[in-house]
Amino acid sequence: MSTLSYETELDKVLKGENVCHDLSVSQLVEQSLERKEGMLTSTGALRATTGKYTGRSPKDKYIVEETSVRDKINWGNVNQPISKEVFENLYKKVLNYLQKKDQVFVSKNFAGADKNYQLPIRVVNEYAWHNLFARQLFIRPTQEELKTHEAKFTVISAPGFKADPNIDGTKSETFIMISFEKRVVLIGGTEYAGEIKKSIFSIMNYLLPEQNVLSMHCSANVGNEGDVALFFGLSGTGKTTLSADPERHLIGDDEHGWSHTGVFNIEGGCYAKCINLSEEKEPQIYNAIRFGSVLENVMLDDQRKPDYDDTQLTENTRAAYPLELIPNSVMPSVAGHPNTIIFLTADAFGVLPPISKLTKEQAMYHFLSGYTSKLAGTERGITSPEATFSTCFGAPFLPLPANRYAEMLGEKINQHEVQVFLVNTGWSGGEYGVGKRMNLSYTRAMVQAALQGELNTVETIVDPTFGLNIPAHCPGVPDEVLQPRETWTDKVAYDAKAAELATQFQENFKKFAKVSDEILNAGPKV
Numbered sequence: 001m002s003t004l005s006y007e008t009e010l011d012k013v014l015k016g017e018n019v020c021h022d023l024s025v026s027q028l029v030e031q032s033l034e035r036k037e038g039m040l041t042s043t044g045a046l047r048a049t050t051g052k053y054t055g056r057s058p059k060d061k062y063i064v065e066e067t068s069v070r071d072k073i074n075w076g077n078v079n080q081p082i083s084k085e086v087f088e089n090l091y092k093k094v095l096n097y098l099q100k101k102d103q104v105f106v107s108k109n110f111a112g113a114d115k116n117y118q119l120p121i122r123v124v125n126e127y128a129w130h131n132l133f134a135r136q137l138f139i140r141p142t143q144e145e146l147k148t149h150e151a152k153f154t155v156i157s158a159p160g161f162k163a164d165p166n167i168d169g170t171k172s173e174t175f176i177m178i179s180f181e182k183r184v185v186l187i188g189g190t191e192y193a194g195e196i197k198k199s200i201f202s203i204m205n206y207l208l209p210e211q212n213v214l215s216m217h218c219s220a221n222v223g224n225e226g227d228v229a230l231f232f233g234l235s236g237t238g239k240t241t242l243s244a245d246p247e248r249h250l251i252g253d254d255e256h257g258w259s260h261t262g263v264f265n266i267e268g269g270c271y272a273k274c275i276n277l278s279e280e281k282e283p284q285i286y287n288a289i290r291f292g293s294v295l296e297n298v299m300l301d302d303q304r305k306p307d308y309d310d311t312q313l314t315e316n317t318r319a320a321y322p323l324e325l326i327p328n329s330v331m332p333s334v335a336g337h338p339n340t341i342i343f344l345t346a347d348a349f350g351v352l353p354p355i356s357k358l359t360k361e362q363a364m365y366h367f368l369s370g371y372t373s374k375l376a377g378t379e380r381g382i383t384s385p386e387a388t389f390s391t392c393f394g395a396p397f398l399p400l401p402a403n404r405y406a407e408m409l410g411e412k413i414n415q416h417e418v419q420v421f422l423v424n425t426g427w428s429g430g431e432y433g434v435g436k437r438m439n440l441s442y443t444r445a446m447v448q449a450a451l452q453g454e455l456n457t458v459e460t461i462v463d464p465t466f467g468l469n470i471p472a473h474c475p476g477v478p479d480e481v482l483q484p485r486e487t488w489t490d491k492v493a494y495d496a497k498a499a500e501l502a503t504q505f506q507e508n509f510k511k512f513a514k515v516s517d518e519i520l521n522a523g524p525k526v
Helices: 003-014 025-034 084-099 128-137 143-148 194-207 239-243 283-288 360-369 402-416 440-451 491-509
Strands: 019-021 046-048 061-064 080-082 104-111 119-125 153-158 175-179 184-188 214-222 228-232 249-252 255-258 263-265 269-273 294-296 318-322 338-345 355-358 371-374 386-389 419-424 460-462 469-471
Touching (some): 003 019, 003 084, 003 119, 025 128, 046 128, 084 153, 084 175, 084 184, 104 194, 119 128, 119 194, 128 194, 128 269, 153 194, 175 194, 184 194, 194 255, 214 239, 214 402, 228 239, 239 249, 239 269, 239 338, 249 255, 338 360, 338 371, 338 402, 355 440
Parallel strands (some): 019 104, 061 175, 119 153, 153 184, 338 419
Antiparallel strands (some): 104 119, 175 184, 214 228, 214 249, 214 255, 255 263, 269 318, 294 318, 355 419, 460 469
């Protein structure tokens, strides 16, 4: 089936009488309520639940094995190949399924705030609330832009269509398939809205490096003096929380590109974890959850007030809202070159320092390692934190080989003399189940000190296991908190756990065969 025939098949569906095009936020909320897809909360946000799929389904994500991408994709457990025949069969079935629905919702959007690298996209949804989610998460066209908008990629999401693995060639009822040649993303069998967002991110992670733009799984903000900071980290490590700083201006909370002119947001909204969210700790995010925003899997009380502490459905509760609901956001969301990069990790072992300054070689080592803990609920089957290494802090979304992204980052760190820090937002005083999660106020103080250059001249202590330069002092943080071994009552247990994690670092890094000795020697020593 050619690209043209794919477009013709899709055009037939989109011209149907059951299709609603580019509805407003109010109309999509109204449709969601009429169709009983969700309910309004006391804050005015729309709350929906996603059934048994409350996180991404990485084992059900595929890239179609096509001639033009076959030699470029980093095939493996993350980028699983699927045949064109399997894709084409499911594509026809999903379109036929949508033609029979009472209503289908379509919106035109963009990915990429920098117009030089902007991708026009179209999102086709079975559910109105999913279309609202897409409208708020991607960049919304103006009325003038809608007139000339021509989608270069289409996401088709039909949660009610479930695959039959015995017939359709999938592993389960769920499938997320990307065809780069047909410019189509096909999603079925899951109601989790994050699949829509992350599929476009995966596409941009393929397209942008081809244009010499580094695509990054990070949040970004900018100070009043124009100083830009990037925060790398997987879900739950604090990207959204730490970048939403009332003293700085938010560029974006999750996905960015870094071109020859600076950084830009790939999205037009934020998708924040809201477990234990409070107005006191995170006022910007808390107050952004109002009419037009979407809450996923958040429990409500009798007055329909969100209970952010209730994990009855999942710990991966989410809030989706447009960027402009953050008071000091940058619109359009573009800025200059970064001055500071912060790698965020949620260390479930409790042995990494809360902050350390990295040499360029250490920065490359930890970027390639991408160590953190998968937190409960972000993926199906994860019920408690697990140590994991996710290359470039975004392996689930990187179609190209890791070295491609790492080399681009190293070049940019050199070119722009960027300061790099590793920040542990995970556990202190013991491993998960024994110690406690790092105090958010301490983390904020450390990040602020790093961004303001206050740690550049502070005396540092070299960690004997990890080789990291730990500041001896930091404004607003007790000295003993900075040295992880001092926070453990049982020092012998700390040494054993540190050695265990260091060994895991070394074992993981064996897969990077082509790195320099300088980078290899920048890692932990057992």
